[in-house]
Amino acid sequence: MHLIIAEKHIAAKRIATILAPTKPKQVRVSGMDTYEYNDEDRTVVMGLSGHIVQLDFPKAYNNWQKVESRELIDAEIITTPTHVKIVSALKKLGKEATHVTIATDYDREGELIGVEALEIIRNVNPDVKFDRVFYSAITKKEIDDAFANPASVDFDLADAGHSRQVIDLVWGASLTRYLSISAGRLGKLFLSVGRVQSPTLALIVDKEKERQDFVPKPYWEIYATLKDKSGELFNVQHKTQKFWDKEEAEKVMDIIGDNATVSSVEKAKKKDKPPTPFNTTEFIGAASSIGYSAANAMRIAESLYTNGFISYPRTDNTVYPESIDMRAQIEIFKKGTFKEYAEKLLAKENLVPTRGKKETTDHPPIYPASLAKKSELNDQEWKLYELVVRRFFATFAEEAEWETLKVRFDIEGEEFKANGARLLHAGWRWYYPYNAPQDRLLPALEEGDVLSIKSKEMLDKETQPPGRYGQGRLIKLMEELGLGTKATRHDIISKLYSRAYVHGNPLQPTKTAFAVVEALEKYAPTITKHDMTSKLEEDMDRIAEGKIKEDKVLKESRKMLDNVFAEFEENAENISESLRAGLREDKVIGICQECGSKLMVRRSKRGARFIGCEGYPDCNFSLPLPKSGQVIVTDKTCEEHGINHIKIINAGKRPWELGCPQCNFLEWKRSQEEEKRKQPETPRPENITDVPGIGKVTAKKLEEAGISNVNELEEADAIELSKNTGISVGKIMKWQEAIE
Incomplete structure (x- = not known):
């Protein structure tokens, strides 16, 4: 068989x-x-179903309190079926x-x-x-x-994959355990650390620090609105694009008169080269630009591949191999949605594709493997399939051609300028229209033309901080630095989201991320640098090439990790203090308007979560929070209440943008009151067990908290009662509404 x-x-x-x-x-x-x-x-x-076995440590190593983190470095590794x-x-x-x-x-x-x-x-x-x-x-x-x-x-290639599993398990488990225990963050809120994840997170945090340290510098721009002979209006800008001295800008504004003279007109043509074939990084970047997260783009690409619609989506290659009959591949599309595009390409005598800088022999660049009908795919699948098809076509198309226009104007001895561009020949952009620049049209102008000035304007501006990393840009940077592989980079980013280290896109680090990275950069910098992990990636490549044995790489990786732990233990107390202080800041959402103390995410004795004042018990101000999900404190602040907006992250679900907790709570109360007004009147309950939802067990719990009758329940502070009983604020407020 x-x-x-x-x-x-x-x-x-x-x-x-x-x-x-x-x-x-x-x-x-x-x-x-x-x-x-x-x-x-x-x-x-x-x-x-992918991996059918997994690597793990023996059960004896599972107790975080009894087994030292450093012991995991040389612990036995076993294989168990999944x-x-x-x-x-x-x-x-x-x-x-x-x-x-x-x-x-x-x-x-x-x-x-x-x-x-x-x-x-x-x-x-x-x-x-x-x-x-x-x-x-x-x-x-x-x-x-x-x-x-x-x-x-290829057993060498398999050994390279196995070495990655071992290294990631040992590094991830030992570092995560050590940092989590140091910070006192156990259970579901443990602090995830890894040899690729942590340097990647450091890139994001360091970029955010650049933004925070950035000091904006004011500058001024000067524009004039001109009117040509036909009555068409258009804007021109002073040749000094940024005036750093306001007085200098004001002097220019003062001398602008009623007319402008065209001093020169320069026409030229510019070629726009077609793009290179998609490898994984370029594909993720393109998918990101049309709204797909890296993980979602790869998940959909994997589905398209297994269904035979596109080629293997994990590839570094940007050069089509000669083994693919390109004309035959394009002929597949002579019917269906892309018929017009395929026929135009097939009319060319020679089909010569563009070539990127990376050429490998394992897989070709990503290309459409077969014709799909729109009815066979859902909307997200179709959009990515179309992206791959159009990119494939564009690599065979001719250059796009633009006509550019540079016009200079003399206004009272000051030079102003306007630049125009017009697409003469769409070329490859006809096949691949994504993120295409728009025409910038100017009226017909000749040297010596005199135009009237309709208005002038001086704009106050300031320099902007460097932008955060979008997912596509971050993956490209990870590739450049040797962090992860084409198959793992999108998963690393997903893990940063799931562990609540980042939110949004572009990626914004949370205060937890700051606490972890700052502690590591100060006291154990090795784990935050890309050099160490990129060296391991190179070693794994050498295993795959048969140039080095897996055992040698694993031994070296354990030695590297041991050096990291030497840094940890030398600074154990400082690391713990730094993490705990940073994580405490992560819980602060603003200042209490009633007493001026900090408002923080807190838990009652019974585990109920809420926003409470640090001035308690002197100040009882508090706000409810959802029972589940991680609370992310954003940098956006409510103008009315001075409280940071929050997000709630639940695994597998879209983040809930809760916004200002106080605004949210007040809105909820209003909606409840509105709902109550719509309800027919019901008789007031006499006994506490007459309130819908309160049985004997709950009544006893309330009695232990000092609530033994209907009147006491009605007058109770719902949030305080929630703290003392563990019953949700929403449920208590519903009981109170039923009493009124």
Whole structure:
């Protein structure tokens, strides 16, 4: 029996459909769907679910309080199954197999996933023959070619993937444990630290510090509005774009008269080169510019790939290989949505694509592998598919051509200017219209023309701080610095969001991020620099190339980590104090208007969360908070209440922009009162258990808090009562409304 192993179920189904002479049979094995064909020479195709085993430490290391973080550096690492049914199916089919073909994705991760499955099979069938097939798109031609030319399993590449898993586990677990314990942040609020994550977070925090330290400098701009002979109005600017001296600008304003003379007109033509093919970084950047997060763009790209619509989306390559028949690939689109574009390209005698700077041999750049109908995809999938198709077409198109116009004007001896541009030939921009510059048209002007001045204006401006990193820009910087890989960078950014280290896009660090990075940069700077992790990335590349053994790299990485812990232990007390002070600031949301103390996110004795005054018990001002989700304090402040706006982050959900907590609470009260007015009057409850939602158990809890009758419940402070009972403020207020 020939057993073919794909990385995912959907890929297995497509491969079986392509290879089988007739429709393959779907057969359940150990609760997993497999696909069979050829009764005499039986072939079974099964899909995994990515990694089916995981690395972990033995249970003895799980107790954070009893096991020192540093002990994890040299701790034993074990492998445990994550998908028991898949492992069972592999063993069952593996015993019967005479030939195994690994058909997982071709990269470090895919090779490791394939080897993990192969090792499970070899444990039950040591003598089984095995080989490997490589493909970059799940299309008939690619799959047929791949299976007609099987190769060997690349164990060096798998070792490189395995080394990454070991290094990331050991670094992440030990550093996270140490910092979390130092900060007193355990449970769900632990402080996540990692060899790629932490240098990336440091980039974001350092950029924010640049913005905070930035001192704006005032400057002035001078404009005049001119009117040509036809009556058309247009603006011109003084040649000194920024006046740093206000008096100098005012002098120019004083001498501007009624007329302007055209002193020179320069026309020129400018070429606009077509873009290079998409690699992963360029694709994420383009997707980001049309509204996709890095993680969402890669998730959708992965789906498009496994369904056969685009090529493999994890690639560094920006040069199409000669093995792809480009004309045939474009001919796919002679029908359907992109017919007009395909036909125009096919009319060219020579189809010569652009070439980027990076050329690799594992996968081609991202290109459309097959024709998709709009009805086959959802809106998000279609937009990204169209992006890939249009970029592919644009790489074969001719240059765009612009006509540029530089006009200079004399106004009382002062030079003013206006620049225009007009697209003469769209070229590649017709195929790929994203983020295209607009025409800047000027009226027909000739040297010596005299135009009247309709108005003049001096604008007060100031220099702006450097911009924050958008996701696309950050991923490009990570690539330049050797942080992560094309397959992991978007996941690192997702982790920063999920751990509430950043919010928004462009990425803005939270106070927690500041606390962690500042403590690390001051007392253990090694972990915040890209040099160390980029060195490890280079070493993993050398493992993949067979130039160095995995054991040597793992040993060196443990030595590096040991040096980091030496820094930690030398500064243990300072790190703890720095983290705790920084994290305390993370809870401050403003100043109490009643007493001037700090307003902070707090918890009652029973665990209920609220915003309370640091001046308690002298000041009882408080505001309710949602029961779940992480509270992110933003830098936006409510003008009325002087309180920072907050966001609530829940895993797997869009952030809730709660805004000013006091405004939100007052609005909620108004809506409740409005709702109450709409309700028919009901008799006032006599006993506390007559209030809807209060039973004997709850009544006893209220009694323990000093509330034994309806009147006491009605007059109670809902927030204070919530603190003492753990019952939500909203629920208490509903009971009070039912009494009124």
